[in-house]
Amino acid sequence: MLKKLKTIATNLLAITWIRKCYEFVNRVFLETFGSSRILAHLFYTIAFLAFNREQVGVLRGRRNYYRNKNQDRTSRVELRRNIHRLEKGIIMMPRRDIFARDYITETVEFYELAARQCATDPNSLETSEVEWAHNVLSEYFRVSTGKDPVVDAARERFAQLSYTPQDTDKVPYVKKNLSSISYEQLHELAMQRRSVRWFDQKPVPRELVDKALVIGRQSPTACNRLPFEFRIFDDPEMVSKVAGLPFGAAGYAQNIPTIVVVVGKLDSYFSPRDRHAIYIDSSLAAMSFMFGLETLGLSSSVINWPDFEPLEAKMQKTLGLDVTDRVIMLIAVGYAHPEGLVPFSQKKELDTFRSYNQLR
Numbered sequence: 479m480l481k482k483l484k485t486i487a488t489n490l491l492a493i494t495w496i497r498k499c500y501e502f503v504n505r506v507f508l509e510t511f512g513s514s515r516i517l518a519h520l521f522y523t524i525a526f527l528a529f530n531r532e533q534v535g536v537l538r539g540r541r542n543y544y545r546n547k548n549q550d551r552t553s554r555v556e557l558r559r560n561i562h563r564l565e566k567g568i569i570m571m572p573r574r575d576i577f578a579r580d581y582i583t584e585t586v587e588f589y590e591l592a593a594r595q596c597a598t599d600p601n602s603l604e605t606s607e608v609e610w611a612h613n614v615l616s617e618y619f620r621v622s623t624g625k626d627p628v629v630d631a632a633r634e635r636f637a638q639l640s641y642t643p644q645d646t647d648k649v650p651y652v653k654k655n656l657s658s659i660s661y662e663q664l665h666e667l668a669m670q671r672r673s674v675r676w677f678d679q680k681p682v683p684r685e686l687v688d689k690a691l692v693i694g695r696q697s698p699t700a701c702n703r704l705p706f707e708f709r710i711f712d713d714p715e716m717v718s719k720v721a722g723l724p725f726g727a728a729g730y731a732q733n734i735p736t737i738v739v740v741v742g743k744l745d746s747y748f749s750p751r752d753r754h755a756i757y758i759d760s761s762l763a764a765m766s767f768m769f770g771l772e773t774l775g776l777s778s779s780v781i782n783w784p785d786f787e788p789l790e791a792k793m794q795k796t797l798g799l800d801v802t803d804r805v806i807m808l809i810a811v812g813y814a815h816p817e818g819l820v821p822f823s824q825k826k827e828l829d830t831f832r833s834y835n836q837l838r
């Protein structure tokens with residue numbers, strides 16, 4: 479018995495010693511290479527595979543952005559971005575007589591391609607997007623009262639396109655606060671939402687998921703691109719395959735009724751400077767989606783998706799993802815188990831994470 483205890487104590491000491499040694503070496507390493515941009519660059523020149531998946535994703539995303547431009551598609555990111563920019567020009571106070579002259583020609587070109595696709599096969603794309611583009615372009619030419627050859631040529635070209643939208647009111651408007659939702663009600667919803675990991679074993683109606691997604695898609699996104707997909711799995715076999723992948727659902731993956739994989743689309747950008755927008759936009763949409771679920775009696779929990787090559791490769795294969803598709807997070811969805819506990823999860827005090835006019 480004494481011998482056994484002695485062995486355990488020795489093992490524990492050895493583990494502690496190894497952990498301390500590892501931490502020491504790691505810290506020396508990080509203190510060195512983290513101390514300057516040049517040393518960090520040197521480090522990543524050697525460890526060049528560290529962010530390789532992201533690098534190829536960003537580059538191929540940019541390549542596909544240009545490749546896709548002349549392809550028929552459900553939604554056209556370049557058109558969405560430019561129409562958004564036009565709307566921003568239209569709402570300027572004061573508005574200029576002439577604006578967007580550097581990109582109005584290409585915007586009409588983008589619109590032309592979409593309108594052509596719409597005329598050929600209206601089921602192959604989002605007609606609401608073409609309608610919005612048409613309405614905003616009409617409004618742009620209506621309010622562009624100055625004389626300018628570029629704008630005039632674009633106006634002429636637009637006028638020659640025959641497309642009649644059903645809706646004509648998808649243009650900037652004066653926003654009215656019609657909602658009667660109070661701070662207290664929203665606060666109540668925020669306090670109610672918790673990460674729920676234990677669910678009743680009953681299916682989640684797709685209508686409810688879709689209703690929550692309607693809330694999710696109302697979230698702000700950079701240039702109104704909505705550069706994401708919410709890939710939903712509610713087939714038990716598929717759920718178990720997908721939920722079994724991330725480390726973060728270990729122990730409760732088997733009880734998740736519906737799982738959502740939020741995928742960011744890197745082919746939405748022509749510039750690497752926007753590569754982080756997929757994470758921001760998707761997360762904002764995910765949060766609204768989760769609030770939407772709460773109002774419908776459903777619970778959820780985000781599951782982390784680490785940038786870890788073996789997992790990335792598995793997910794890519796399981797979902798048939800392109801390398802330009804980046805998994806942002808997974809979300810478990812279901813009806814909360816009536817006896818399931820949720821962690822208290824103390825939040826930080828406002829004073830800890832909020833400051834006003836503070837320079838450091």
Ligand SMILES: Cc1cc2nc3c(=O)[nH]c(=O)nc-3n(C[C@H](O)[C@H](O)[C@H](O)COP(=O)(O)O)c2cc1C
Binds near residue numbers: 783
């Ligand atoms: C990006 C992100 C990753 C998360 N990853 C996991 C995870 O892998 N497994 C898990 O059980 N919970 C995960 N969570 C849930 C957090 O643990 C939880 O949001 C946090 O503890 C606060 O609790 P609350 O959501 O109930 O307020 C994650 C949340 C976020 C936002």
